[in-house]
Amino acid sequence: MKRLLLAALMVMGTTAAATLVAPVPAHAADPGTRLVCDNSSAHPYTGTYKSVTVPKGASCFLRNAVVTGNVKALHGAKNVFIVNTRVDRNIMLRGVTRNVKIGPGNCKIDPIAGNNIKVTRSHNVLICLMSVDNNIMVTRNDGRITLTANKVDNNISVTNNLAYHHLASDGHHKRIAAIRVRHNVAGRHIRVTGNDSRPLILRHNTPTATS
Structure with a gap:
């Protein structure tokens, strides 16, 4: 199935300050560019890229772009x-x-991933309303973790995540340490195991999530 990947950003627990400045055009690139991404939400990269790499210490914002290869964040992004x-x-x-x-x-729409989504050793993770040809894998993360309303052809694995580590930017939320896996559909299995005794909120998944 020909698929697209749309991804969206949310800074959890923070509020962005409004700035009264004239809008700045978003970055664009010629097709085939290998992008080293370090920018801000005010100036997202657009256009077509052969690959995207996010270096240590950088933040990366892509909006309405096309990446024909991989998106990869190096440790410490x-x-x-x-x-x-x-x-x-x-x-x-x-x-x-x-x-x-x-x-x-x-x-509120149904974006698509051509192959896999894998997020490891990161902090807050939110994956929602994705259609994925292969697998979603979320492991060894230590922040807020939510997977909601995703459709995956093979497996969803939320495994071996770490105890919740609060950062000031996380804000406050009831049961903030809980891992939330809700309203997902997988072609094979949904596994939520080995997550350092974190609370689990597992609801309305098909098949039923094993924990």
Whole structure:
């Protein structure tokens, strides 16, 4: 199935300050560019890229872009926000220190991933309303974790995540340490196991999530 990946960003528990400045055009690139991404939400990258790499210490904001290869964050990247963007291969994020959100900007449409979504050793993780050809894998993260209303051809694995580590930017939320897996559909299995005794909220998944 030909699929697209749209990803959206949310900075959890923070409020962005409004600035009264004239709008600045978003960045664009010629097709085939290998993008090293370090920008802000005010100036997202657009256009077509062969691949995207997020260096240590950087934040990356993609909006309405196309990535024909992979999106990869190196250990120590700060934030990865991919909004309304097609990724033809994989998203591989490891060691993102603040926030990861993968899904459309308003989480009200059905974006698509061409292969896998894998998020490891990061902090806050939100994946919502994605259609994924292969697997979603979320492991060894230590922040808020939510997977909601995703459709996956094979497996959803939320395994071996760490005890919740609160950051000031996380804000406050009832049962903030809980892992939430709700309204997801997988072709094979949904596993939520080995998550350091964190509370689990598992609701309305098909098949029923094993824990």
